[in-house]
Amino acid sequence: MGDKLFREYESVMSRAALFKDCPLSPEKRQDLFAGFLNVCEWVSVHYLWRPNLPDEGDNHVFELAIAGGAGAIVTQNIRDFKRAELRFPEVEVLTPSEFLRKVV
Secondary structure, rough: OOHHHHHHHHHHHHHHHHHHOOOOHHHHHHHHHHHHHHHOOOOOOOOOOOOOOOOOHHHHHHHHHHHHHOEEEEEEHHHHHHHOOOOOOEEEOHHHHHHHHHOO
16 A cells, blocks of 8 residues: 555545445445555555556556565556556456455
């Protein structure tokens, strides 16, 4: 977890429209988010790799993965992440279901 990703998650958590059909109350969602953050490893990015993803705002995710030694980026947005100009073969880009199949 890094500062930019934390702010992105925090922003998503504040969008009430995304959670209109969610069975969890806002307080329970905050508890879940806090639990998630408690198991995250915080990483500082000291080198900007700039993989040149179609959405400039996503580049920081690759940089965070490289800085933290991650083996995978798990996202629904694999199409954009697989279109990076700069390749990192040690970091797989997987959908959540692909990731779960690999680890279970």
